[in-house]
Structure formats: structure tokens, C-alpha cells
Amino acid sequence: MSKPKVGFYWCASCGGCEEAVVDLAEDILKVVEAVDIVFWPVALDFKRSDVEAMPDGSIAVIFINGAIRSTEQHEMVELLRKKAQVVIAFGSCAHLGGIPGLANVTNRKAIMEEAYSNVPSVTNAEKTVPLEKTEVPQGTLSLPGLWETVKTLDQVIKVDYYLPGCAPPTNLIQDALTAILTGKLPPAGSVLAPDIALCEECTRRDSRPEKPTLKEFKRPSEMIVDAEKCLLAQGLLCMGPVTRKGCGTPCVKGNMPCTGCLGPTSHVKDYGAKALSAMASIVDSNDEKQIAEILDRIVDPVGTFNRYSLPASLLHRRYQGAVDGGKQ
Amino acid sequence: MSDITKEPFEPRIVAFFCNWCTYTAADLAGTARMVYAPNIRVVRIMCSGRLDPQFILAALREGADGVLIGGCHPGDCHYQEGNYKALRRFTLFKRFLKTMGIEEERIRMEWIAASEGDKVQRVMNEMTEAIRRLGPLHLEPPNYQMVEEFAAHQQAAGLVQGGAR
Numbered sequence: 001m002s003k004p005k006v007g008f009y010w011c012a013s014c015g016g017c018e019e020a021v022v023d024l025a026e027d028i029l030k031v032v033e034a035v036d037i038v039f040w041p042v043a044l045d046f047k048r049s050d051v052e053a054m055p056d057g058s059i060a061v062i063f064i065n066g067a068i069r070s071t072e073q074h075e076m077v078e079l080l081r082k083k084a085q086v087v088i089a090f091g092s093c094a095h096l097g098g099i100p101g102l103a104n105v106t107n108r109k110a111i112m113e114e115a116y117s118n119v120p121s122v123t124n125a126e127k128t129v130p131l132e133k134t135e136v137p138q139g140t141l142s143l144p145g146l147w148e149t150v151k152t153l154d155q156v157i158k159v160d161y162y163l164p165g166c167a168p169p170t171n172l173i174q175d176a177l178t179a180i181l182t183g184k185l186p187p188a189g190s191v192l193a194p195d196i197a198l199c200e201e202c203t204r205r206d207s208r209p210e211k212p213t214l215k216e217f218k219r220p221s222e223m224i225v226d227a228e229k230c231l232l233a234q235g236l237l238c239m240g241p242v243t244r245k246g247c248g249t250p251c252v253k254g255n256m257p258c259t260g261c262l263g264p265t266s267h268v269k270d271y272g273a274k275a276l277s278a279m280a281s282i283v284d285s286n287d288e289k290q291i292a293e294i295l296d297r298i299v300d301p302v303g304t305f306n307r308y309s310l311p312a313s314l315l316h317r318r319y320q321g322a323v324d325g326g327k328q
Numbered sequence: 329m330s331d332i333t334k335e336p337f338e339p340r341i342v343a344f345f346c347n348w349c350t351y352t353a354a355d356l357a358g359t360a361r362m363v364y365a366p367n368i369r370v371v372r373i374m375c376s377g378r379l380d381p382q383f384i385l386a387a388l389r390e391g392a393d394g395v396l397i398g399g400c401h402p403g404d405c406h407y408q409e410g411n412y413k414a415l416r417r418f419t420l421f422k423r424f425l426k427t428m429g430i431e432e433e434r435i436r437m438e439w440i441a442a443s444e445g446d447k448v449q450r451v452m453n454e455m456t457e458a459i460r461r462l463g464p465l466h467l468e469p470p471n472y473q474m475v476e477e478f479a480a481h482q483q484a485a486g487l488v489q490g491g492a493r
Contacts, residue, residue: 270382273380273384280419281417286402286415288402291415295420302424313385314382314385315385316468316470318428319429321463321466
């Protein structure tokens, strides 16, 4: 029997997800033994024409990491969807939009201006910006177009499974690969991680108060963090209570609060709103002014609570109606 | 301007009223035959502390132009401190929505006691007028296919320049 064909592709991402695959270390040899890698641009030389030449449905599983924000990424994932039987959204960006998804608090025009004119290290008196088409004497040059809004993978193509995390923890990748190779995958649409909050597997769990309350939110850089005690109880914004478990809490073990990369459990629709709700409600004050003062320490609520999940949130992006003349 | 925008705009407002105070006040306003704007659809919840910010976002996503939250006055909560929890959440959530470009007037929280039927009337009228001035909320749909249709629709209505995608 021929080995199942597997591919990896990246879109708007940092490359950390590719690193996570390599982090399987020696175990990756077992993977290579069991499957044929037919497409992996970051590690092996494949071209788009190679994928186009494959029969439809010939790739057993394609792992796609990164959010979708350009015409090229859109075309590639549509092509890969056709060629693959199973599409796995790999990592926070493909799953929920991830860090690139925070671009949804602004827009294409502002991003172009910032990156090509306003950045202090850029000199661009002519205000040259990349264009999708540029006429030169030799002909027309083309570049992929940048979308106004960053999308999650499942807002663009049908996704069968999600492997969460920034980057996905190796144990979850291994479990997923085992499930694929033994044909024991859960129902389509599942997130391949346990459906319970991170606190459940936290080593500091026993020191978490029954009802945590906070007079002050702190940052890890402003304090000596107790290595044993619950981080939330120490005043750090730890997203453990609202985040899916499965990573083995490496951040918390390193005295850094959870930032929520594994995303919500299946019971939550909008991660950011739920996380905000959980954190705001533990403020230890009933006075309007004092509540506002305590909460002012959370300088950037959107970036804090939707760090990995803005495109997947109910609002998806900053509302532009008002700016662009939404008023009647 | 196309025909879509010629229709007079009637704001759609979803209100989440707590069972013990504000909902009872709305009932009182009704039985007292007070006249107020018919633009508000009331959802009864047991306590303003039950209001998950997800409900607000879901209402806006499903087509509401504004959301009104009503709870007991501070100190009067039937469950001791539910309205304080609501206040804490609302305080932070307002800043969240501001960053997300949602105008402040679209979301309003009011403490209305069971006897304050007249306050229900006043707040509902005020809010309807505030949102009428702001205009409808046109949230961009999530899927890219829908976004394209949406952009065409928006452009036809003269609302947004360029593609929304």
C-alpha cells in the first residue's frame, strides 16, 4: 500500500509553526517513514505548478498555517483545498487569525502608509507603495494584493480540523498525526485538543483562590513573580481560566501568564469578550471611579483579550462605517 | 444614493433588562400606558450580572444598531453584587468597543429601579434618537464571499469607498 501523501503550507504567519513541525525532533523520522511529504515549500523545493499537476483529492492531509490576507494566499489555499481530502488549520493564525489578525484594528491604507512612509527608518519621499500591477517598458509586473481584512482559514475555505496553539505544542501535533495515521480522527470540525480550561492542567492550580479578586493588575516586568502561586492571584492577567488546555502550561511554568494562544473551549463563541468578562468581573471594587482606575491598567483591551483571535471574533475587524461615511 | 438609503431609518435596539428592577419598570411603563419609541426589543435576563459581553456582540452581529442594558441601582441587586459585576465588565468593554470603532452611543447601561417606569420611557426615547442620528450599523460579514457582496452593496449605497475585502 502506498504511503499517505501529506503537505504543509504557510500563509500570513511567522514561521514558528514550521518550526513546531521540526521540533518533533527524532519523531519526525517516524512521520517521514509513515507518509510521503509531497509539498512543503519552507523545507523542500516545490512549486505551485507541482501542486496544480496533482490529481484532485490526491493529498491525504494538508496542514495550512497562517491567516489569509493576500490574493496569493487565497488562491493557494483554494488550490490546496481541491487537492486535499483533509485540511487542517495549523496554529493560532489559521485557527483564529493569530497575531497577524490584529491588523484588523486598522486597514489596508493605514498599513501601507505606516509601513512605507511613517516608519522612522523609511525614507520614501515619492510615497512609493507596492501595487498589484506596475507598467514597465518590458511589460506588466504583478504582485499579490493585500486584503483589507485578515481572515481565518475557515472564513476562506472549508476546514476539517484545527490544531491550536502559537505554535501548536508538539504533543498535540503528535496526537494529531497518530490519529490521522490510525484513522481515529474525531468528528469533522473538531479542535484537536482537550475541551477544558487550562487551569485544569496547571501546576499552580491548588493555589488558585476559590473566588479570585484583584485590586491591581500587574505586569511580569514590574514584580518578582512567585514561582509557585497562581499567577492570577498575583495580579497577572493570566488567560488560563478561559483558554483551552493541552499545551502543558510552558508559559506559566516560566513565570509568564497565559496569553490564550490555544483559543477558547467549544463552549465559547467569542474568546475576547469572554476573557474580558472573566478578568473584569474579578476587580475588587464596587466604586465606579475605582473600578475604572483599576481597569485602566489594562491599556489595550483588544490586543490583550483578542491577541490571537480578532478575525475569529464576532466583530472580526474594526468597524469602519463611521470613518468612511457610514452615517446617513 | 441608491434606493436603499431613501428608506427612513428605524433603529433596531436590543435591550437586556434585569428581571427584578428594569424589566419590572418596563412593565410598569406599559401598564401605565406611557408612550415610548417602539424601536427597543427587550430580552429579560435574571440579573445584569448574567449579561455576557458576547450577548452584546451577538446582538450587533445579528443586526442590532444599539444595545441597552438595564439593571438595579448599585446596592439594590437582588443577588447582592450582580450589577457591580456588570458595571466592571461594562467599564472595560466600552473601551474595547471604542478601539473596535463602535460609537459609544450605541451601547448604554442604565440603573432603573422597579418604580422608575418614567425612566424607562426617557432612556428608550433618548437612545432611539441618539442612534437615529448615528445611522445604521453596517458590520462586515465574516466570510470573504459575503464580504464581496457586502462591499458592492455598500458602494451602491455610497457608504464605503473601495473594496471592503
